[in-house]
Amino acid sequence: MAATPTTKVLVSTFLSFFFFLFHGASPAPVASVRGLSEEGDSSALLAFKSAVSDDPKGVLAGWGGSPDACNWTGVACDPVTRRVVQLVLREQKLSGELSSALGNLSHLRVLNLSGNLFAGSVPPELGSLSRLKFLDVSSNTLAGTVPPELGNLSRLSSLDLSGNAFAGPVPRALGKLSRLKQLSLADNQFQGSIPLELTRVRSLEYLNLGANNLSGPIPAAIFCNLSALQYIDMSSNNLDGEIPIRPDCLLPNLTFLVLWSNNLVGGIPPALANSTKLRWLLLESNFLGGELPSDGMFGGMRNLELLYLSFNYFRSPRNNTDLQPFFASLTNCTGLRELGVAGNDLPGTIPPVVGRLSPGLRQLHLEFNSPQPLP
Ligand SMILES: *[C@@H]1O[C@H](CO)[C@@H](O)[C@H](O)[C@H]1NC(C)=O
Ligand SMILES: *[C@@H]1O[C@H](CO)[C@@H](O)[C@H](O)[C@H]1NC(C)=O
Ligand SMILES: *[C@@H]1O[C@H](CO)[C@@H](O)[C@H](O)[C@H]1NC(C)=O
């Protein structure tokens, strides 16, 4: 009954030729090459729909009504090939499982099912979506381990699995995603150490591993080899060891460094001074120690807004009596809004230089430090 794929290819080739003749090199108007969606795509979408067990808003109710899947809610097609290139159904309260038939949408570039109630696991078949650039299944109730097949998505630019119940290790295969710019695995139950393979993803700008159960040290190569990083969040895990930023490891674009609630030891690495775009440095609730940073560390960080060092073991110079150098080192940070050094066993004296800190400083946390010794 329907045209065979071969006929459709011929028709669309004919149309392209026709438009080429009459319009030269100018782009053909979208509507003029309209045809039906590809049958394989429609059947994959219907299989996806049949694995949805509840659709309280009825977003998928019209699916299958029109023979052209390109007209279905949440679906977008390439205007010329009529292949499905986007499936975006965000925050629709859909529940059920993710059908493995999604892996048949071979022209898909964007898959966004964020903010639904999908359960079950991620089908390994998604790994065959070789054109996929954006994959977002964040904020669902997906579980299980992440299939290593996702490492085959060689064009992927953004992968967001955050806010689910994924467990097991962070798959080493993600290190094959050589074009990845954004990776969020936050707010799951990933365990084990941060795989060294991730340091192969040189394009990475955004890395969020926060709120998992990761342990072991932070691989030095994350800070040393991923120089495009702008955002690093590894907070609320069980990571230990030092913050591994060596003087030869430059993170010139680092803007957010969020490592609070871990078991990190050592000091704030002096080489961080080179990350002059830093806006958030959130290191509270670790076992960091040594002298609070003083001259040089923050001098170039004119955009610093949040500096959280509370609940660590920082000390001040002169046998922990002098907070002046630390506060003085922050006088160039004219955008500083919140500064926390509570709970560090520091002396309670507030040096006059505090009056020269950023006029926008809204919060200064000094509580739970040792009381000022009597003179
Ligand atoms: C997906 O593709 C496979 C292999 O080509 C095929 O066997 C299967 O029927 C397709 N599934 C759907 C739902 O179209
Ligand atoms: C798809 O929708 C367009 C307008 O939104 C309409 O003109 C067209 O007839 C529809 N196609 C099918 C096959 O339903
Ligand atoms: C997917 O949708 C969510 C929620 O609307 C949005 O925040 C997110 O940016 C989208 N993801 C992608 C990759 O476009």
Ligand SMILES: *[C@@H]1O[C@H](CO)[C@@H](O)[C@H](O)[C@H]1NC(C)=O
């Ligand atoms: C996809 O990845 C898996 C596991 O990483 C691998 O075994 C498989 O050969 C890959 N398939 C293709 C087509 O590359």
Ligand SMILES: *[C@@H]1O[C@H](CO)[C@@H](O)[C@H](O)[C@H]1NC(C)=O
């Ligand atoms: C976290 O991982 C450790 C093993 O590294 C395990 O003993 C513990 O139960 C895990 N905690 C949670 C909340 O999953």
Ligand SMILES: *[C@@H]1O[C@H](CO)[C@@H](O)[C@H](O)[C@H]1NC(C)=O
């Ligand atoms: C980091 O980069 C250096 C120099 O380019 C290279 O020798 C090293 O193998 C890389 N390390 C990792 C873990 O990729």
Ligand SMILES: *[C@@H]1O[C@H](CO)[C@@H](O)[C@H](O)[C@H]1NC(C)=O
């Ligand atoms: C830092 O950002 C700038 C501007 O976006 C960009 O040109 C540069 O390549 C980035 N540096 C690195 C090491 O990625």
Ligand SMILES: *[C@@H]1O[C@H](CO)[C@@H](O)[C@H](O)[C@H]1NC(C)=O
């Ligand atoms: C900043 O980077 C340079 C290399 O460009 C390095 O020589 C210097 O030691 C770094 N600064 C600090 C404080 O580590």
Ligand SMILES: *[C@@H]1O[C@H](CO)[C@@H](O)[C@H](O)[C@H]1NC(C)=O
């Ligand atoms: C503030 O910046 C200037 C110019 O870059 C620099 O010379 C000075 O040492 C910095 N002051 C502090 C307290 O870091």
Ligand SMILES: *[C@@H]1O[C@H](CO)[C@@H](O)[C@H](O)[C@H]1NC(C)=O
């Ligand atoms: C530093 O302080 C500790 C206890 O407050 C004291 O025992 C020690 O003698 C002091 N050291 C110096 C060099 O003042």
